[in-house]
Amino acid sequence: MTAQVVASLRSDARDNRLRVLAVARAAFAADGLDVPIREIARRAEVGVATVYRHFRSKEALLTEAFAEQMASCSAIVREGLAAADPWSGFCLVVEGLMEVHALDRGFARAFTSRVDRAVDFVAERDRTLRQLFELVRRAKEAGSLRGDFVVEDISLALMANEGIRAESPAMRVAASRRFAALMIQSFQADPVPAALPPAVRLPLSRP
Amino acid sequence: MTAQVVASLRSDARDNRLRVLAVARAAFAADGLDVPIREIARRAEVGVATVYRHFRSKEALLTEAFAEQMASCSAIVREGLAAADPWSGFCLVVEGLMEVHALDRGFARAFTSRVDRAVDFVAERDRTLRQLFELVRRAKEAGSLRGDFVVEDISLALMANEGIRAESPAMRVAASRRFAALMIQSFQADPVPAALPPAVRLPLSRP
Numbered sequence: 001m002t003a004q005v006v007a008s009l010r011s012d013a014r015d016n017r018l019r020v021l022a023v024a025r026a027a028f029a030a031d032g033l034d035v036p037i038r039e040i041a042r043r044a045e046v047g048v049a050t051v052y053r054h055f056r057s058k059e060a061l062l063t064e065a066f067a068e069q070m071a072s073c074s075a076i077v078r079e080g081l082a083a084a085d086p087w088s089g090f091c092l093v094v095e096g097l098m099e100v101h102a103l104d105r106g107f108a109r110a111f112t113s114r115v116d117r118a119v120d121f122v123a124e125r126d127r128t129l130r131q132l133f134e135l136v137r138r139a140k141e142a143g144s145l146r147g148d149f150v151v152e153d154i155s156l157a158l159m160a161n162e163g164i165r166a167e168s169p170a171m172r173v174a175a176s177r178r179f180a181a182l183m184i185q186s187f188q189a190d191p192v193p194a195a196l197p198p199a200v201r202l203p204l205s206r207p
Numbered sequence: 208m209t210a211q212v213v214a215s216l217r218s219d220a221r222d223n224r225l226r227v228l229a230v231a232r233a234a235f236a237a238d239g240l241d242v243p244i245r246e247i248a249r250r251a252e253v254g255v256a257t258v259y260r261h262f263r264s265k266e267a268l269l270t271e272a273f274a275e276q277m278a279s280c281s282a283i284v285r286e287g288l289a290a291a292d293p294w295s296g297f298c299l300v301v302e303g304l305m306e307v308h309a310l311d312r313g314f315a316r317a318f319t320s321r322v323d324r325a326v327d328f329v330a331e332r333d334r335t336l337r338q339l340f341e342l343v344r345r346a347k348e349a350g351s352l353r354g355d356f357v358v359e360d361i362s363l364a365l366m367a368n369e370g371i372r373a374e375s376p377a378m379r380v381a382a383s384r385r386f387a388a389l390m391i392q393s394f395q396a397d398p399v400p401a402a403l404p405p406a407v408r409l410p411l412s413r414p
Contacts, residue, residue, distance in 0.1 A: 044286055150406045156371065163370025164238075164363065165319075178364055186389035193397040199357040 017054045022045045022063045029106030031112055033062065059118035062110060065067065069107040070124050072100050077131045087144030087188075089135055094187070095180045098161050102176035103169065108162045112155055146189045157183045166200060175200040220372060224261045226390030227251045231272045240320055242271065255330050266325035269317060277331050279307045284338045294351030294395075296342055301361065301394070302387045309383035310376065315369045319362055321344040353396045364390045382407040 021042040027035040037058050041048045055061040063070075071086040083089030101108040101194040115122060132151060139145035146183035161179060185191050230251040234242040244265050248255045259406065262268040270277075284302035290296030308315040339358060346352035368386060372376040373379040392398050 045244075083334065146400055148403055148406075152406050152408065153385075153389070154288065154408075156382060156389075159370045159372055160367035160386060163366045163368065165366055175363060178360075179367060182360070182363075182393040183389065185393040185398070191392065191400065193353055193396065193398065196355055199355075199359050200363075201359065 013054075014044050016042050016050055018042070018052055020046060020051055020054060020061070021065050024061050024089060025104070025106045026064065027093050027106075029104070030063070030112060033110060033115060037061070059115075059121070060114065062118045063121040066104075066107045067120065069104055070111075070121065070128075073097060073111070074124060075129045076100070077128050077135070081131050081135050086135060086138035086142050090139040090145060090187075091158050093132065094157065095156070095177070096185055097158060098176050098180040098183075099159050099173065101158050102164070102173050105162055108158060112159055112162075144189055145187060149187055153187065174198070213307055220261075223251070223253050223257055227253060227258055227261060227268070228272050232269050232311070232313045234313075235269070235272065235317060236311070240317060243302050244268070257362055268329070270323045270328040273314045273317050273328065274309075276311055277309055277318075277328065277335075278316070280304060281331060282290035283307070284335050284342070287289060288338050288342050290409045292351075293349050296350060297346040297394075298391050300339065300342060301364065302384070304361070304365060304382050305387040305390075306380065308368050309371070309380050315365060315376065319369075351396055353394060356394055377412055378407050381405070 020040065022129065024035075024040050027040055027043060037051055038048050040061070041051045044051070051061070055064060071097075077093055080089035080093035080096070083092060101111070110121070111125065129151070132154065134150055136145065136166045140147060140149065157180075160183075161176055164172065164175050164179060166175050174197065178199060180195070185194065227247065231242075231247050234247055234250060240393070244258055245255050246320050247268070248258045258268070262271060280303075284300055287296035287303070290299060315324055317328070336358070339361065343352065343356065347354060347356065353408070364387075366373035367390075368383055371379065372388060373382050379402065385406060388401070388403045392401065
């Protein structure tokens, strides 16, 4: 084979890999994490063997499909934990996680699901969650976060965030920001009404 | 035909009608309101003509599929408007609507979507919405509801409510109750932290 043919084969393989990742993200978002590899292969128009050549298992595919979003989440929680004031750190985290989740429903679903066998994905998620628990502990200790808050309330807020629909991704993010501000208000121990991000025109509006 | 055969044909027709309604509700919930009549007929295992014999149009089917839920919503809003204290009435409405919506995602989607041509459905929804606007006006005037609240915030809360997943319908309703209480806290003009309904074990919990 000429060098050109080799390069072109490599480039095909790279294209396949990226296509499988994109298809997997869309499939997980639309149909949940149970979509089988063969269905992902079918939608990506490649053979099942090609998928396995790039990803040793469905778990590896899931982990790689959401590697970037998971890294963003970890960074957000680390930043929140590093904030001088735990309440500010907590607010940063709620806003940040909601923004990442608003842009990618597949990831939102993966992040809030039991994915027992995706070892690397779960390990990083759990590391991030442990930091989140620590931040919650500090924000409660500072008297800023309500005493009956539980970390599941973030899960509740993130799942709820998934339900928000709007006409465009930009409106989706704007609606999500207002929603995050409302949730933060509700989490505060001694709430002081703060200005909200502007309301977004949503499907159900003035008749 | 004997009377028995006629009765049995009538009973078949009734069964078909109920099956089409049940299939339509499930289809709208899973795949949105764009599911075509022929797909609903296929899933209900009846002919397209049978669907049209019972429902003159897709809009009529949608209206009938959600007639009961729509009646519940109207009743909830009327009750809220009749409450002596507009804030209590408002809270009743938020809790009530979320409970109806938590139990039926198809309806939640129909209620918060633009369904321009489903005339009867939209007429009743709009009547309910006008009463909701009046209740919101009164609750603001009483100084209980925050001034920057807009009715779209109820839409936001209802859509968000749709995103909540749990292991059983009972847990779904419990999670939804806690979520409603949090949203109500965030809508209050001078929030006084009130006890929340208990947290529910959700997919994302302590690592």
